[in-house]
Amino acid sequence: MKIVLASANKGKIAEFEKLMPHDEVIAFSEILGKIEIDEDQDTFKGNAIKKAQTIYDELQKIGQKDVIVISDDSGITVPALNNEPGIYSARYAGIGSTDKENNEKLIQNLNAKNLEITPAFYTACISIVYKNEVYTVHGWMYGNVINKELGDGGFGYDPMFIPNGFDKTLGELGYEAKKGFSHRTKALNLAKKVLDVIL
Ligand SMILES: O=c1[nH]c(=O)c2ncn([C@@H]3O[C@H](COP(=O)(O)OP(=O)(O)OP(=O)(O)O)[C@@H](O)[C@H]3O)c2[nH]1
Numbered sequence: 582m583k584i585v586l587a588s589a590n591k592g593k594i595a596e597f598e599k600l601m602p603h604d605e606v607i608a609f610s611e612i613l614g615k616i617e618i619d620e621d622q623d624t625f626k627g628n629a630i631k632k633a634q635t636i637y638d639e640l641q642k643i644g645q646k647d648v649i650v651i652s653d654d655s656g657i658t659v660p661a662l663n664n665e666p667g668i669y670s671a672r673y674a675g676i677g678s679t680d681k682e683n684n685e686k687l688i689q690n691l692n693a694k695n696l697e698i699t700p701a702f703y704t705a706c707i708s709i710v711y712k713n714e715v716y717t718v719h720g721w722m723y724g725n726v727i728n729k730e731l732g733d734g735g736f737g738y739d740p741m742f743i744p745n746g747f748d749k750t751l752g753e754l755g756y757e758a759k760k761g762f763s764h765r766t767k768a769l770n771l772a773k774k775v776l777d778v779i780l
């Protein structure tokens with residue numbers, strides 16, 4: 582069955598395609614074009630459900646009834662910075678900001694507190710909508726964030742994040758390492774169990 586990803590983030594879409602090599606995975610924009618979804622909920626879960634439900638409803642309107650929609654709302658949390666940026670990770674430096682601008686803002690805020698390295702974690706909430714029922718699962722990845730970017734693998738904050746058990750950033754380690762233990766991998770492994778039950 583066709584799985585529609587309710588995401589416009591190229592980094593995430595590339596990861597989902599690699600994590601689900603046996604499924605027909607398609608980004609919503611290939612069917613529906615550009616849709617802006619206001620991520621106005623106060624949790625990863627709330628925003629993940631809103632994204633999946635919005636895309637599911639749009640597909641129903643054009644007669645694509647028998648689809649599975651999967652969304653991902655994710656971000657990085659730094660306890661020493663009052664849990665910033667958290668659900669605001671994609672727009673930390675303002676709405677429409679690039680990964681580079683968000684990373685610069687995180688570096689500035691770490692430097693303002695003289696933090697060269699401090700604990701941080703990623704959260705991913707994946708929501709599934711199928712036959713108008715909603716399911717959600719979460720995954721986490723723990724480690725430290727540093728006040729500089731190293732490596733150019735991954736996306737977003739990956740060049741600033743050193744996962745527990747490693748001495749390199751995800752930007753240096755690259756996707757093959759990240760996919761073994763990332764927040765998205767863990768959440769998607771649970772999502773696959775949900776799909777096994779409901780399909
Ligand atoms: O280095 C990173 N490695 C990751 O594995 C990762 N996962 C999430 N993030 C950050 O958190 C925001 C999510 O925000 P978000 O869930 O709203 O996604 P988004 O707005 O980019 O796309 P969409 O899926 O909503 O269309 C993203 O932009 C990234 O900055 C990551 N950064």
Ligand SMILES: [Mg+2]
Nearest residue numbers: 590620654671
């Ligand atoms: Mg978003």
